[in-house]
Amino acid sequence: MGEILVLAEHRRGELRDITFEMLTMANRLAGENDLSVTTLFLGYESSDLSDRLKGACEKIIRMDDPELGNYNSEPYLAALEMVIKDRKPLLTLIGHTAMGMDLAPCLATRLSIPLATDCVEVSLVEGRLEVIRQIYGGKINAHLTMKAYDQYLISIRPGSAAAEAEQEKSGDMETISPPSWENLKGRRFIDYLEAALEDVDIAAADILVSIGRGIAKPENIAAAQEFADAIGATLACSRPVADKEWLPKSRQVGTSGKTVRPKIYIALGISGAFQHQAGMKNSETIIAVNKDSRAPIFNVAHYGIVDDMFKVLPLLTEKFT
Template sequence: MEKIAVLVEHRQNEVRDITFEMLGKAHQLLEGGGEVIALFLGDVSQKGLLDQITPHAHRTVAYLDSNLKDFEPLRYQAAFTNIFENVDCQLILMGQTAFGMDFAPAIAAKWKIPFTTDVVDIEASEELHAIRQMYSGKVNAKVSLKPGEKMLCTVRAGAFPAEDIPTVSGELQEITGAIEGDFSARTFVEYLEAAVGDVDITQADIIVSVGRGIKDADNIPIAQELADALGGVVACSRPVADKKWLPKERQVGTSGKTVKPKVYIALGISGAFQHQAGMKGANTIIAVNKDPKAPIFSIAHYGIVDDLFKVVPALTEKVKELRG
C-alpha cells in the first residue's frame, strides 16, 4: 500500500479526534513510506483548521466552498466526487461516527468501492484485512475486501491513539469553485445542544451507573439509595435512557456524557464500547454483572459476578452502617 487518504472530520469549528486517530493509523500502515493524504471538505472560514492537519499529512487536499460549512451528504458527495476522481489512493479512511455513518456507505455504494465499517484494526501486509467486532463486541471478525482500485474502511472512534502522530512537511492543495447541483432534498438546519438536567454527572466524584440489568424503571431507587449513601449520583448506559427510565442527560457514553469520577460503579452494564468510551477515564471502576464474560469486566478494576439485586442492598446497608 502506497497511498492512504483520510477524510478529515470537523464540527462546530473543531477538528474531531477521530481525524488524528485515522492519520496516525495511516502513517503506521505505510511504515514511513508512501503518502498520507488528508481530504478536507469545508468552508473558506474554516481554513484555519487546516493548520492542525497539514503537519500530519504529506498532502492535504482541501475543497473549500461556502456551502460546505456544515455536513450535508448530497452536497458533500458532489464535492467528494471531484476529490475522488483526482486523488490517487488505494485506501480511504473515514470515521464510524455520526458523520461517517451518514456518508461512507453512500460513497461506497455509489462507486462500488469495496468497504467495511467500524473497524478496530487494519492489517495491510500483502492483502488488506480489517478487524471488526460483531455481536456487541463479543466476537471479532477478520474481514477481507474485494480487490479494487480503491478500498474504504470506516474506523471506530478511539480504536487508535490520537496522540504522537508523525509530523511531516506536507503540502496544501486547495480546490475552490462552486459545487453544481440541486441539493435541496436534504438540508442542514441547526445544531441542538444537549438538554441541561437537574444533575450534572460530569461534575460528580462518585457515580452509580445502571444498565439493562436494572430491568425496570421501578428498580432505579435501589441504585439511587446506594448513590445517596455514598454521596454520589445515578447515571446510566444507553438502554436505560432509551427506555426513558432515566433522562438522556444521565447517559454515559459516546452519544451521551464523558465522565471521569473517582469511583464509577457499573451495575448490570454489559460495557459496549460506546459506553466504555464515556467512562474509561474513571479512577476506579467497579462492575457488578451476572455475566462473567461481559466486556465491562475487561475495563473494570474490581468486579463482582453476581446478581445486582443482591449485591446492591447488601452494599448500601454496609455503607449506611459505616456512616452511622
C-alpha cells in the same frame, strides 16, 4: 508510493477525536506498508483547525468554501468524489460517526469501490486489505478479507485507536479549489440544535454510578441511588433503563446517549455492549460489578467485582456512610 486518505471531522470549531484516531491507525498501516498519509480537510475559514493536523500526517489537502463550513452530505460528497478520483488513494478512511454513516455508503456507490463499515482494525496482508469488525454486541471479532481491488473505503469506529495529535510529522498544506456546486439539489445546513437540558448533566459529573438491565426492576433503583448519594455520585444508566423510562433519557450513556469522562465510572449490571462502551470507556477509572465474569464491560474496567450487585451494593453503601 500508495496513499491513505483520511477525512478530517470537525464540528462547531473543534476537531473531533475520530480524526486523530484514524490518523494513528493510518500512520501505523503506512509505516508497515510504505504508504503515505494525507488528510482531507473540508471546511470554511478554519485554517486554525487544519493547521493542527500537521503533526499527524505527511500532507493536508484543504478545501475552503462556505458550503463546507458545516457538514452537509451533498457538497461533502462532491468534494470527496473529486479528490478520490483525482488522487486514487489505495485506502480512504472515514469515521463511523453520524457523518461517516451518511457519507461512506453513498460515496462507495458513486465511485464503485469496496466499502467495509464500522471497522476497529485495518491491515494489509500480502496486498489484500483485512479488517476487523465487532459483531454480537462486541462479543465476537469478525476478521474479513476484502476482495482484491485497487481502492478501498473503510469507516472506522470511534475509539478504536488512540487519538495522537503529535505523530512526529510535519504535513505540507495544499489548498485546492472545490468542485462546481451546480448540481447540488438544495439541501442546506441551517443550524445545530442543542438538546434541552431536562435533568442533570451527567457529562459534567466527576463520579457516575451507572445502572443497567441488571437492576431488574425500577423499585431497585433506590439502592443504587443510596449508594450514589453515599459517594457523592450522579446516577446514569444504559439504554434499556432509559428505554423503559426508569430514568430519563438524559441519563443514558452511549452512542445514542451521552459521552462521559468522569473521574470514576461505576457500572452496575451493565454488560458493556460497544454502544455503551463508546460513551464511557475514556473515564479515568472504571469499576464494574457484574455477575457474569465474561461480560465485555470487564474488558474496559480497571477494577471489577464478579458478583450479584444486590449483595455488593449494601456493603459498598455501608462502607461510605
